[in-house]
Amino acid sequence: MTAAASDLRAGAVARLRLSPPEWPLVAPLGLIFVGFFLAPLALLVWTSMHADAEMTRLGPESWMRFLGDPFYLKVAADTLLLGLKTVALTLVLGVAIGLIFLEASPAQRTALLFIIILPLLLSVVVRTFAWIVILGSEGVVSNAALALGLTSAPFSLLQTELGLIISLAQIELPLMLLPLLSVMGRIDPNLLDASRALGASRWRTLWRVILPLSAPGLTAGCLLVFASSTxxxxxQSVIGGGRLIYMPLVIWQQSIVVYNWPFAAVVSLCLLISVLGVIGVIHWLGRRVRA
Amino acid sequence: MRRIHAPADALYAAVVGLLGLIALAILVGPVLVVLAVSFTSEPSLRFPPQGFSLRWYAALIDPAQSGHIHEAALNSVTVALRAAGVATLVSGAAALWLRTRSGPAGRAVDLAFMSPLVLPMLSFGLAALILLTTIRVRPTLFWLSAGHLVVVAPYVLRTTAASLSQLGQPLLDSSASLGASRLYTFRRITLPIIAPGLAAGAFLAFMASMDNVPVSLFLSSARTDMLPIRLWGMIESSLDVRVAAASGVLVVSTTLLLLAMNRLVNLSRRISR
Structure with a gap:
């Protein structure tokens, strides 16, 4: 090494050593996160430990009221079931689109991505509103069934769980598809050809090659869909109407309408904890499938 | 050998094709239906719409009838611009810090910052309302922006981290050994590489804030009405056809924005990577 090059190198090293610390880069987001995310959540836990709506004394009564009431436990179970059913439907539909995506040309893939991302960016309120038009008694589904002679009277799928799950599928499907397609897009096409050449049917190729290789995308998609649909x-409030009750509606009613913040906080925390629990299970299942 | 599976393979094609069609219909159908209904000439949401008119768009534009919708839309845009703007700065900086930290600590910080994407933000919305009430401040647009900021920051973090993965350490090292200062290296190497990721993240953050319900539900009030909450109220109280017209405006503007972002930073590819 020449003297000049060594000087230059020493200079660079010195500059690196004298360089300012890097933590200021993460400090702003970190402070915002602690001050406006962790602090409120800690306060939520504190609020939930109050016994009465006026928050005059501490006590486990709000927790007992939720955990001891079969009505609220059923609401909690319904909420988690709704999430699981939505995951199941989006999983089947998502894999079907994924398989079409696998065999699509680059131009078709671009078009497909556009069709998936546009609804994702469109307001949830707009998409929910569209389902009122489709599922109502004067809506598309009812009119089509009448025209085909499948039914003799107009019917409404609003305020039914089926209607809610279909509309949630539309809202959540992009969340399933984005991680799934990114993983599926990386599958080596030669593997599929090899599976075929070795005599596997397309079903067998799907089960033994495509789905195992897509497991990380499927896990991520299921997590996002479950978290979002619960x-x-x-x-839930517009399509489910007053008839189907889930935890988010209880949180809203208890906090904004009834002003019982401790109880609303309890329901919020139960939603948070149960979603985290199911996410943990999905994550664990995903890792087992891969192993 | 292929013959053996012919019936099973035909069934496979039929099942996948049918499910794929249903999935595409569920994805796209509602968007088209809501556009069609917005041009109805009747005060009902029947589909197919009866007659063609622009009366609901006229009603939507009219300040006398729809002033409160305009106000809510303006509030939403203001909050979304602030939240997305600040998120781009702070998440972009945080992504730079996280780039070199692949250990457990770095991963834990990353997971924490990304958690608003999976945790029920309704719980956070309530928590934020309780916090503001405890410190006795009225939820203004400033606080709404702060609440949205926490929720939309992960989008910028994710897209920036993705574009940072293309930035090799040798590139930075050679820049430094050629005598460039860190600021110069940042300006000439790092920034051009992450700029598309930052732009894509800023756009996603803006759209997510425009559409945010869980935080706005608790922090908005009559004074600080937000567009999604206002539209939700209109749907719940009476099936006002102006909601269809507002939806039409949102469908068209979202499509145009997505087309523009696809052209500028190849957004579709970027978020499906």
Whole structure:
């Protein structure tokens, strides 16, 4: 090494050593996160430990009221079931689109991505509103069934769980598809050809090659769909009407209408904890499938 | 050998094709239906719409009838611009810090920052309302922006981190050994590489804030009405056809924005990566 090059190198090293610390880069987001995310959540836990709506004394009564009431436990179970059913439907539809995506040309893939991302960016309120038009008694589904002679009277799928799950599928499907397609897009086409050449049917190729290789995308998609559909306040309240009750509606009613913040905080935390629990299970399942 | 599976393979094609069609219909159908209904000439949401008119768009534009919708839309845009703007700065900086930290600590910080994407933000909305009430401040547009900021920051973090993965350490090292200052290296190497990721993240953050319900539901009030909450109220109280017209405006503007972002930073590819 020449003297000049060594000088230059020493200079660079010195500059690196004298360089300013890097933590200021993360400090702003970190402070915002602690001050306006962790602090409120800690306060939520504190609020939930109050016994009465006026928050005059501490006590486990709000928790007992939720955990001891079969009505609220059923609401909690219904919420988690709704999430699981939505995951199941979006999983089937998502894999079907994924398989079409696998065999699509680059131009078709671009078009498909556009069709998936546009609804994702469109307001949830707008998409929910569209389902009122489709599922109502004067809506598309009812009119089509009448025209085909499948039914003799107009019917409404609003305020039914089926209607809610279909509309949630539309809202959540992009969340399933984005991680899934990104993983599927990386599958080596030669593997599929090899599977075929070795005599596997297309079903067998799907089960033994495509789905195992897509497991990380499927896991990520299921997590996002479950988390989003259990907390989908707008769809649950608009499509479900007053008839179907889920935890987000209870949180809203208890806090904004009834002003019982401790109880609303309890329901919020139960929603948070149960969603985290199911996410943990999905994550664990995903890792087992891969292993 | 292929013959053996012919019936099973035909069934496979039929099942995948049918499910794929249903999935595409569920994805796109509602968007088209809401556009069609917005041009109805009747005060009902029947589909197919009866007659063609622009009366609901006229009603939507009329300040006398729809002034409160305009106000809510303006509030939403203001909050979304602030939240997305600040998120781009702070998340972009945080992504630079996270780039070199692949250990457990770095991963834990990353997971924490990304958690608003999976945690039920309705719980956070309530928590934020309780916090503001405890410190006795009225939820203004400033606080709404702060609440949205936490929720939309992960989008910028994710897209910036993705574009940072293309930035090799050798590139930075050679820039430094050629005598460039860190600021110069940042300006000439890092920034051009992450700029598309920052732009894509800023756009996604803006759209997510425009559409945010869980935080706005708790922090907005009559004075600080937000567009999604206002539209939700209109749907719940009476099936006002102006909601269809407002939806039409949102469908068209979202499509145009997505087309523009696809052209500028190849957004579709970027978020499906």
């Amino acid at each position: 907390a989908a306040f707008i769809s």
